[in-house]
Amino acid sequence: MDAAEAVKERLNVEDVVGEYVALKRAGRNYKGLCPFHSEKTPSFMVNPDRSIFHCFGCNQGGDLISFVMKVEGLDFLQALELLARKAGVDLSQYGRGSAEASKQKDKLYGLLDLAAKYYQICLSRNRHALEYAGKARRLTKQTLTDFRIGYAPDQGTALKDFLLKRGHRLADLRQAGLLSSYGQTPRDLFRGRLILPLSDGQGRIVGFTGRLITEDPKGQPAGRQGPKYLNSPQTPVYDKSRHIFGLHLAKQAVRQADKAVLVEGNMDVVTSHQHGVRYVVATAGTAMTLEQLRQLARLTQNVILAFDNDSAGLAATLRAIQLSQQVQATISVADLAGGKDPDELIGQGIEKWQQVIDSAAYAMDWLFDYYLKAHDPASALGKRRISSSLLPVIDQLADPVEQDHYVKRLAEVLDVSVEAVRRRNSQQPVRKLKATAAAPAGRDDEAALTDTYLAIVYRYTESRVSLPSLGRLELDPARRAVLDFVRSDSTPGSYDAVPESLLEHSEFVKILVFKAEELYGSWSASDRVVEAINLAQRLGRLTKRRSLQNLSKQIEAAEQSGDHATASGLLDQYQSLLSEE
Numbered sequence: 006m007d008a009a010e011a012v013k014e015r016l017n018v019e020d021v022v023g024e025y026v027a028l029k030r031a032g033r034n035y036k037g038l039c040p041f042h043s044e045k046t047p048s049f050m051v052n053p054d055r056s057i058f059h060c061f062g063c064n065q066g067g068d069l070i071s072f073v074m075k076v077e078g079l080d081f082l083q084a085l086e087l088l089a090r091k092a093g094v095d096l097s098q099y100g101r102g103s104a105e106a107s108k109q110k111d112k113l114y115g116l117l118d119l120a121a122k123y124y125q126i127c128l129s130r131n132r133h134a135l136e137y138a139g140k141a142r143r144l145t146k147q148t149l150t151d152f153r154i155g156y157a158p159d160q161g162t163a164l165k166d167f168l169l170k171r172g173h174r175l176a177d178l179r180q181a182g183l184l185s186s187y188g189q190t191p192r193d194l195f196r197g198r199l200i201l202p203l204s205d206g207q208g209r210i211v212g213f214t215g216r217l218i219t220e221d222p223k224g225q226p227a228g229r230q231g232p233k234y235l236n237s238p239q240t241p242v243y244d245k246s247r248h249i250f251g252l253h254l255a256k257q258a259v260r261q262a263d264k265a266v267l268v269e270g271n272m273d274v275v276t277s278h279q280h281g282v283r284y285v286v287a288t289a290g291t292a293m294t295l296e297q298l299r300q301l302a303r304l305t306q307n308v309i310l311a312f313d314n315d316s317a318g319l320a321a322t323l324r325a326i327q328l329s330q331q332v333q334a335t336i337s338v339a340d341l342a343g344g345k346d347p348d349e350l351i352g353q354g355i356e357k358w359q360q361v362i363d364s365a366a367y368a369m370d371w372l373f374d375y376y377l378k379a380h381d382p383a384s385a386l387g388k389r390r391i392s393s394s395l396l397p398v399i400d401q402l403a404d405p406v407e408q409d410h411y412v413k414r415l416a417e418v419l420d421v422s423v424e425a426v427r428r429r430n431s432q433q434p435v436r437k438l439k440a441t442a443a444a445p446a447g448r449d450d451e452a453a454l455t456d457t458y459l460a461i462v463y464r465y466t467e468s469r470v471s472l473p474s475l476g477r478l479e480l481d482p483a484r485r486a487v488l489d490f491v492r493s494d495s496t497p498g499s500y501d502a503v504p505e506s507l508l509e510h511s512e513f514v515k516i517l518v519f520k521a522e523e524l525y526g527s528w529s530a531s532d533r534v535v536e537a538i539n540l541a542q543r544l545g546r547l548t549k550r551r552s553l554q555n556l557s558k559q560i561e562a563a564e565q566s567g568d569h570a571t572a573s574g575l576l577d578q579y580q581s582l583l584s585e586e
């Protein structure tokens with residue numbers, strides 16, 4: 006038995022989930038309001054027999070470990086650690102001892118701290134690096150001290166030699182992410198770079214960012230120097246998805262000002278702090294995670310996004326609105342006009358930066374502006390684009406009053422009736438808001454529908470007569486495997502066991518069986534057949550809708566490039582596909 010199994014054996018899924026969701030008994034299951042999407046009537050189910058949860062609304066599901074991962078924003082090991090503590094399972098018996106692991110973590114913290122000190126000393130001794138920090142980056146001595154900024158010498162193994170001499174082991178250096186894995190003999194990861202330590206909320210150093218010092222005195226060819234910014238890899242103490250840069254120094258200011266500004270670049274944080282605006286932090290990468298928002302929301306409910314590039318800003322805003330429905334937080338967006346980054350703005354005077362922060366707009370209002378600028382609200386196509394971009398977001402809002410407000414606002418700006426907007430909204434099956442703006446629309450309800458279909462044909466053989474009416478589907482490996490299994494007309498001996506060929510996807514298969522029995526267990530065989538055929542046809546229509554969307558994009562592209570012949574050919578295709586039934 007491995008650690009995960011031991012934990013699952015000792016804990017009831019309903020108890021673990023019950024700490025986050027108010028559950029009510031419903032036959033053999035428990036029911037509650039889903040923590041992963043907003044809903045008013047419960048579609049979130051927990052099944053103690055199979056030790057799984059599943060939401061019939063947003064299609065999330067899994068075992069109790071994946072529940073804790075999702076709800077707490079943890080990785081697998083962290084979730085396991087948390088549950089093991091609850092279950093009184095000693096992980097050290099399973100080779101990943103938590104006591105041992107925390108001892109090892111302490112060792113890494115010590116090692117990283119020593120490395121930071123070494124880098125700081127190197128900076129104080131390197132005139133060129135000091136000049137760069139002072140002149141090019143305009144950093145004061147105080148800032149260098151506050152952020153513990155240092156310099157990594159441009160010799161292959163300077164830090165490694167130093168740390169080994171101090172009695173540290175090579176394996177620990179490697180685990181702390183200080184060495185480059187490239188080449189045969191391990192070298193320092195950071196060479197010839199200004200070093201910005203990454204600290205956790207308690208101020209312990211967990212990793213580094215190294216910025217290339219461009220004007221190299223030795224005149225090295227630029228190609229040899231690597232990327233402008235280099236980051237520590239993921240390590241036992243550094244998890245990119247949880248880390249917030251500058252939080253340990255910003256905390257107090259965030260509480261006092263009752264707001265936190267989130268920027269893209271770590272250097273923007275440093276400059277802003279230096280000029281006295283200290284409630285500024287950064288996330289590595291642009292997509293905020295639930296765990297990061299949780300950490301911020303513990304300090305303030307007002308989170309302002311300030312991203313310098315429009316599409317990154319859009320993706321971040323969509324993501325943040327979605328996350329803020331699960332965490333008590335109000336998201337606003339500060340417009341960095343003209344694509345300047347905060348560093349540049351501050352260079353023009355701190356009051357410009359302050360103005361940008363103060364004039365941040367509530368995220369939903371910012372989104373309205375964004376889409377109204379992107380599409381023409383006077384044209385029919387523009388109206389459709391704007392409403393299909395905004396409706397899924399409005400639909401995500403947990404507060405019905407706010408939702409109503411934005412439905413009305415949408416009707417107003419598009420100059421259509423509120424009823425038309427509402428009708429449009431109810432026609433479109435609820436589509437989950439995607440994390441990135443670039444993601445193709447509507448993939449999620451397609452996934453849910455696909456799963457419902459797979460569930461019924463997997464569990465109830467009579468419904469497999471619907472298979473021929475199923476169109477061509479794009480499927481991931483788990484769903485493909487189930488469809489293949491069903492197509493080969495196989496049945497597992499018992500639906501409580503997962504067949505050999507599907508063992509790799511056993512959790513998914515368990516959820517399918519659960520879903521099928523919940524939805525169709527009490528139906529007659531002939532009703533199930535009708536339902537399966539129905540589902541197959543709906544899937545076909547979804548596939549068709551996606552083709553239509555692709556065609557309309559192509560038409561637009563052709564028109565924009567002035568290729569009217571191609572456009573009109575495509576339009577014919579569009580019309581004929583549209584009239585097919």
Ligand SMILES: [Zn+2]
Pocket residue numbers: 039040041042049060061062063064065
């Ligand atoms: Zn849900």
